[in-house]
Amino acid sequence: MPTRGDRHLRAIQLAKQLAELGARLKTIHSITGLPPREVQRLFFADPRTIPRGRAPDSTEWYHNANLILRTDACLIGAKYRQLRGQGLTAGEALVFAYRAYQAATLPPYRISLDRAFNLVSYIDGIWLARTPTLSVLTCPGCGCEFIAAIGTVARSGETCPFCKLIERFPLDHRIQASYPAHPAVESIERQQGLLALFHKLSLDAEGETPAE
Ligand SMILES: [Zn+2]
Known part of the structure; x- marks a missing residue:
């Protein structure tokens, strides 16, 4: 004890x-x-x-955020959910999920620790939130985990930011600069590069998990 x-x-x-x-x-x-x-x-x-x-306090932030911010938020939310499932305390899971997010992207970090705290509060219904209003779903289209309003049914392409990201990646320079995947000539190769990147990100993030 x-x-x-x-x-x-x-x-x-x-x-x-x-x-x-x-x-x-x-x-x-x-x-x-x-x-x-x-x-x-x-x-x-x-x-x-x-x-x-001012501390970030809006519960609507995620739904109104642009695609890049929503993708960032999903990286944090999915990792947090996974670590909570492994038995980490909420505080520890937040710290590890935020570090995994930092490892997956480039500074300056678009999502602050306080914003991540706000997000996971609404995923778990703790700290800032009385009840959960956000949930982490698995996309049947791309297999990535994403955040959605609680009660949302997971459908590919509609609410999943990763499906949109993969679709827009070859055309959008801002997205390309935000998630530096392997440069490829053919757009289909770029898409696969991005998928490989996110796969790698989730593996790297797993390496961050403390041995229990
Ligand atoms: Zn998807």
Whole structure:
């Protein structure tokens, strides 16, 4: 049985990881239960380093976001769901899912840790959310996991951002720059390159999972 000391130590370690990933004091407090003052004292000795500005709070953000942001969000959401299924705590799953997302894309990261915190709150119905309003589905078309409003039935092409991404990839330079897949002359090869990339991303992300 973990002692109170063990739990406190784990909370402090988690808070440190969250602070390093750019989380706000309030976010760290919600996840670890540590008082914001203590978090500040331990990890933000220089007040200028405290993350400022309005925290992301919209539940509608995902539905209104552009394709690239939705794809990013799905990478985080799918990884989070998978890690929760493996028995990780919500806080640990968020940290690992966010790191896997960072490993899969290039800085500057389009989704902040606070945004990821907001998203997974609505997937699990915890922290910011009273009940789940988002779920992670598997697309029958491309096999990728994506986020949708709870109650959505998974159909290929309609709600899956990856199907849209694969379709638009050969034509859209912004998407190509966002997800640097292997350059290929033929568009079909590009599509396969992108699928291979996402396959690789999910494998890489698995490598990040701690041995339990
Ligand atoms: Zn799909």
